[in-house]
Amino acid sequence: xxxxxxxxxxxxxxxxxxxxxxxxxxxxxxxxxxxxxxxxxxxxxxxxxxxxxxxxxxxxxxxxxxxxxxxxxxxxxxxxxxxxxxxxxxxxxxxxxxxxxxxxxxxxxxxxxxxxxxxxxxxxxxxxxxxxxxxxxxxxxxxxxxxxxxxxxxxxxxxxxxxxxxxxxxxxxxxxxxxxxxxxxxxxxxxxxxxxxxxxxxxxxxxxxxxxxxxxxxxxxxxxxxxxxxxxxxxxxxxxxxxxxxxxxxxxxxxxxxxxxxxxxxxxxxxxxxxxxxxxxxxxxxxxxxxxxxxxxxxxxxxxxxxxxxxxxxxxxxxxxxxxxxxxxxxxxxxxxxxxxxxxxxxxxxxxxxxxxxxxxxxxxxxxxxxxxx
Amino acid sequence: xxxxxxxxxxxxxxxxxxxxxxxxxxxxxxxxxxxxxxxxxxxxxxxxxxxxxxxxxxxxxxxxxxxxxxxxxxxxxxxxxxxxxxxxxxxxxxxxxxxxxxxxxxxxxxxxxxxxxxxxxxxxxxxxxxxxxxxxxxxxxxxxxxxxxxxxxxxxxxxxxxxxxxxxxxxxxxxxxxxxxx
Numbered sequence: 087x088x089x090x091x092x093x094x095x096x097x098x099x100x101x102x103x104x105x106x107x108x109x110x111x112x113x114x115x116x117x118x119x120x121x122x123x124x125x126x127x128x129x130x131x132x133x134x135x136x137x138x139x140x141x142x143x144x145x146x147x148x149x150x151x152x153x154x155x156x157x158x159x160x161x162x163x164x165x166x167x168x169x170x171x172x173x174x175x176x177x178x179x180x181x182x183x184x185x186x187x188x189x190x191x192x193x194x195x196x197x198x199x200x201x202x203x204x205x206x207x208x209x210x211x212x213x214x215x216x217x218x219x220x221x222x223x224x225x226x227x228x229x230x231x232x233x234x235x236x237x238x239x240x241x242x243x244x245x246x247x248x249x250x251x252x253x254x255x256x257x258x259x260x261x262x263x264x265x266x267x268x269x270x271x272x273x274x275x276x277x278x279x280x281x282x283x284x285x286x287x288x289x290x291x292x293x294x295x296x297x298x299x300x301x302x303x304x305x306x307x308x309x310x311x312x313x314x315x316x317x318x319x320x321x322x323x324x325x326x327x328x329x330x331x332x333x334x335x336x337x338x339x340x341x342x343x344x345x346x347x348x349x350x351x352x353x354x355x356x357x358x359x360x361x362x363x364x365x366x367x368x369x370x371x372x373x374x375x376x377x378x379x380x381x382x383x384x385x386x387x388x389x390x391x392x393x394x395x396x397x398x399x400x401x402x403x404x405x406x407x408x409x410x411x412x413x414x415x416x417x418x419x420x421x422x423x424x425x426x427x428x429x430x431x432x433x434x435x436x437x438x439x440x441x442x443x444x445x446x447x448x449x450x451x452x453x454x455x456x457x458x459x460x
Numbered sequence: 461x462x463x464x465x466x467x468x469x470x471x472x473x474x475x476x477x478x479x480x481x482x483x484x485x486x487x488x489x490x491x492x493x494x495x496x497x498x499x500x501x502x503x504x505x506x507x508x509x510x511x512x513x514x515x516x517x518x519x520x521x522x523x524x525x526x527x528x529x530x531x532x533x534x535x536x537x538x539x540x541x542x543x544x545x546x547x548x549x550x551x552x553x554x555x556x557x558x559x560x561x562x563x564x565x566x567x568x569x570x571x572x573x574x575x576x577x578x579x580x581x582x583x584x585x586x587x588x589x590x591x592x593x594x595x596x597x598x599x600x601x602x603x604x605x606x607x608x609x610x611x612x613x614x615x616x617x618x619x620x621x622x623x624x625x626x627x628x629x630x631x632x633x634x635x636x637x638x639x640x641x642x
Contacts, residue, residue: 262495348520
């Protein structure tokens with residue numbers, strides 16, 4: 087296979103097509119629109135279903151219905167659009183329907199702006215809808231990883247009858263990089279033993295997220311939690327860079343992870359033994375690996391494009407084995423490698439006071455810098 | 461070894477396309493490359509830029525605050541990027557669209573009358589390729605031939621009638637070599 091120059095949004099779309107996507111439903115929103123735009127031509131060309139819905143609410147419920155038939159179904163949106171889909175996402179989870187969703191995050195809260203951000207972490211990783219639920223959340227950092235994750239996402243969703251969310255951001259949506267696309271899988275109309283594709287010759291099936299009897303719903307929730315334990319055991323993914331001899335590490339995912347890689351290289355060139363731990367599966371989070379790593383570190387820096395959402399998880403996971411520091415930009419501002427490098431140097435030269443929350447020092451400094459006063 | 465390039469100008473001057481052509485050529489030469497546009501609620505006549513990073517290893521950040529090379533296609537880009545170019549870096553300015561010289565003495569700068577050259581070739585749309593030719597001549601990471609080949613290999617066939625003018629623009633641009641740093 088040869089490499090092609092591919093834009094993140096388009097690469098995800100074509101990888102889904104090659105994974106045997108039967109149907110796509112969506113509504114345009116920057117910085118995700120190229121994904122939908124590409125499929126609006128590509129899907130009909132292949133005789134497959136593409137519908138631009140009247141809104142994200144319409145789209146997610148079309149996804150729900152189509153996926154109930156056993157079809158491979160995708161939708162994509164960006165932060166405010168994903169918020170609109172939340173009810174449907176919970177219904178899909180409550181019905182145990184495999185679905186793949188893409189969130190190309192942008193600056194929030196509110197309508198915010200169209201620049202890259204990572205502030206949907208809590209909404210997706212710790213939720214993705216009301217009730218006890220655990221979507222599988224995967225965060226690619228480059229176009230090749232986005233392709234590989236998307237190509238396998240449908241198998242993963244079907245294996246566990248659950249929702250897989252690909253959590254990207256505006257930068258990954260808009261970037262172009264050389265990448266290799268996988269082979270086209272044959273298009274199948276799957277007929278899994280739970281799906282409702284027409285009951286001729288067999289007893290009818292019924293799919294719903296309504297479970298009016300609390301005792302039964304409790305059993306459903308326990309069963310789903312058991313399934314989640316299997317997902318934790320089997321589906322954790324992360325990438326490590328320069329950690330073998332590291333005394334310090336940066337933890338960052340997606341775009342902030344790849345920017346941190348430049349900062350880590352540059353700090354290493356100055357003699358600082360620092361590495362990068364980049365979670366790829368945010369749910370399930372690589373807790374054990376990060377905990378083990380933290381035990382042999384002198385300091386750990388969490389970098390995000392939000393006010394410290396993953397930070398809380400890292401604090402919980404590492405259980406005070408190492409001092410934690412924090413650096414972030416938010417609201418659509420992307421941190422430059424030099425800013426992260428400066429934060430690495432600060433972690434080494436001015437170790438954090440462990441009685442203070444890592445966010446406090448960051449907030450005081452950034453407040454001073456951006457607003458003046460504290 | 462990593463080189464970071466920003467190409468900036470007005471929307472419609474072909475800055476995003478020039479960056480893409482460069483990225484394709486780098487890919488064809490087996491290098492790692494990223495191309496990322498400034499994207500926003502912008503329109504023709506507004507400002508646009510893209511960042512291209514070319515490297516021999518996996519690329520970390522696709523954005524930079526201290527680029528090795530900047531191509532400034534207009535006055536706002538000259539003003540915005542002059543102070544950002546890395547010391548010892550290259551700054552290529554479209555002379556046709558600015559009213560001053562480059563002030564910094566610690567960077568290699570060159571003024572290219574790209575609009576006039578493109579008009580001589582007979583196609584105003586070639587301004588970006590003139591600037592790209594100057595960039596390649598001053599950068600020494602990709603030969604002009606590699607970009608000509610990338611244009612031929614990746615442009616849709618219906619645009620191939622423009623290849624000779626593109627070649628001419630790249631070659632004329634490549635004759636502008638920056639003065640040594642004083």
